[in-house]
Amino acid sequence: MSRDLFNINAEHGLLGAIFVDPSLLDDIASKVNIADFYEIENAALYQAILDCQASGDPVDVVTVSIHHPSLPSGESMLAHAAEIHSKAQGTSSWRTYARVIRERAVCRKVVEAAQAITESASEDLPVADIIARGQMAMADLRDLEDGEPDYHRIKDILPEVVEAIDARYNGTASKGLSTGLPDLDEIIRGLRPGNMIVIAGLTGTGKTVLGLQIAQHVTTQLGGAGLAFSMEMTRQELATRGIASMGGVHLGRLDEGNIEDDDWPKITSAVGRLAEARLYVNDQAGLTLPRIRSIARQCQKREGLDVLLIDYITLIGSEGGQNRTLEVGKISTGLKNLAKELQVPVIVLAQLNRGSTNRTDKRPRPSDLRDSGQIEQDADVVILLNRDMETEQGQNGVTQLIVGKCRHGKPGECVVQAQGQFVRFVPFGGKPPSDELVEMGRVLKFSSRSKGRKDHETF
Incomplete structure (x- = not known):
């Protein structure tokens, strides 16, 4: 796989930034998922960090190793976390690290979708089914894009809601299609x-x-x-x-x-x-x-x-x-x-x-x-x-x-x-x-x- 599809240094940099300043975790977790990490050991460490936060425990090298003593490879979680912490470059670049990790994850998904379409084409399937699978795979990628925020201020929603209330009051709002019964x-x-x-x-x-x-x-x-x-x-x-x-x-x-x-x-x-x-x-x-x-x-x-x-x-x-x-x-x-x-x-x-x-x-x-x-x-x-x-x-x-x-x-x-x-x-x-x-x-x-x-x- 081309190295353009992942960046291990960015993964280490983001994990190191969390150890330097655990208060960043809420912002980071809203942008980066566990599956976004390419390196499975880094994904396991990120999972341990999130588990610490969910349990109310402080996020540091020791507590993550208590939650998950071993990496998927069988190596020590404590050693891996300590090494990343020791190489941490601070927190100023965490947004860049998060963006790079997310972009690489999206690129991998695109490649996976293309591979799925290629595999479908090699199967004995009708062309219409192959096209449909490809469309579905590509449609799933839309959720990976950084588009609208995951939350909205209630103030921005109110005009639309008040307009709908007014329409219902005046009898001009659609009440849904009739069933005929x-x-x-x-x-x-x-x-x-x-x-x-x-x-x-x-x-x-x-x-x-x-x-x-x-x-x-x-x-x-x-x-x-x-x-x-x-x-x-x-x-x-x-x-x-x-x-x-x-x-x-x-x-x-x-x-x-x-x-x-x-x-x-x-x-x-x-x-x-x-x-x-x-x-x-x-x-x-x-x-x-x-x-x-x-x-x-x-x-x-x-x-x-x-x-x-x-x-x-x-x-x-x-x-x-x-x-x-x-x-x-x-x-x-x-x-x-x-x-x-x-x-x-x-x-x-x-x-x-x-x-x-x-x-x-x-x-x-x-x-x-x-x-x-x-x-x-x-x-x-x-x-x-x-x-x-x-x-x-x-x-x-x-x-x-x-x-x-x-x-x-x-x-x-x-x-x-x-x-x-x-x-x-x-x-x-x-x-x-x-x-x-x-x-x-x-x-x-x-x-x-x-x-x-x-x-x-x-x-």
Whole structure:
């Protein structure tokens, strides 16, 4: 490796300056990370220094060796620290040392990114995947640049906040995108830019239906642009479901071709509305997160983007051989970061484990999210679908939307009506459950059962 990619003298000079004047450590720690040191022995000494500070111990040659007696090489920490202290040149140049160390670290990251791209190019991968990995690697470098400060004076933030308060008071502020379901909007207060909204449920409860319906509402009713990644259904299936949902045409008749005379005007109307919508679909299977990010950025640049739908998180391909729980957690955090980067709401569909089926009330909780608890941690909003098929109302399509987490509001729930034949949800028009049933915790549990009605088919 070229010596231009590191400077051992600068590393020794910075560590020596800390021993001369430990009060500099707060300023230095805000600019230089442990990983910025090239020499592993110097990185270990810097770690020991930070551990001393965190423990409230004085930072000197002896205390760092008490915290970490040995270097990674097995040599004495005390000897290494004493040598650096003895060669210290004072503190006047510490900022220069810190800058040099940081710059060299960034250069190494650039080289690593280039090597990663080169290795990807040598693998048997599609060109699009190689480009996506390269874009992701280069995007990660932005965090290494010395740009905005890590903190902001509250005085500088106040004008923007007061303006937002005034806009809300005057009714001119955006409250987030509507889902198309008024009762749900009232709870979550709209889909907000930068938020990750998780829609989860057991198999067959309508996760895809709800997610796609929201994307259709944003693009057909609100005039926005949406991108849906469907790794389970084809784009033709999604379009067919869109016609059924928006036209109120029985999906079974569309699939089988048994079209009735009064269906054609509905089909024509739905096709016309969907054709005008800025709704884009990607149905490639096994997409990785870098590839999803690349496609989403392309769409935002070329078409605009107001909402992003991921169906669903577990089907996103992994790039390594990590434990799947860790991999899904990493993907979840990446999707949250993508929402912040694009400044659009990202709707992520997820599966629930069957823990709720063993409870008396059958109600799912955010902790029931399958594959990784990180999904619950990353989510700004968690919407859980609960449809109890052991009850008459459940068999007839009555579904609870339980908002188990909402960063900008209180958790709550509402009831909607699933119209399985039209693959859509509509506001619930029936009699709400009694207070007694709510208190019993079985909102959808009734003693009588229907034999099943064709106008409320399951999804």
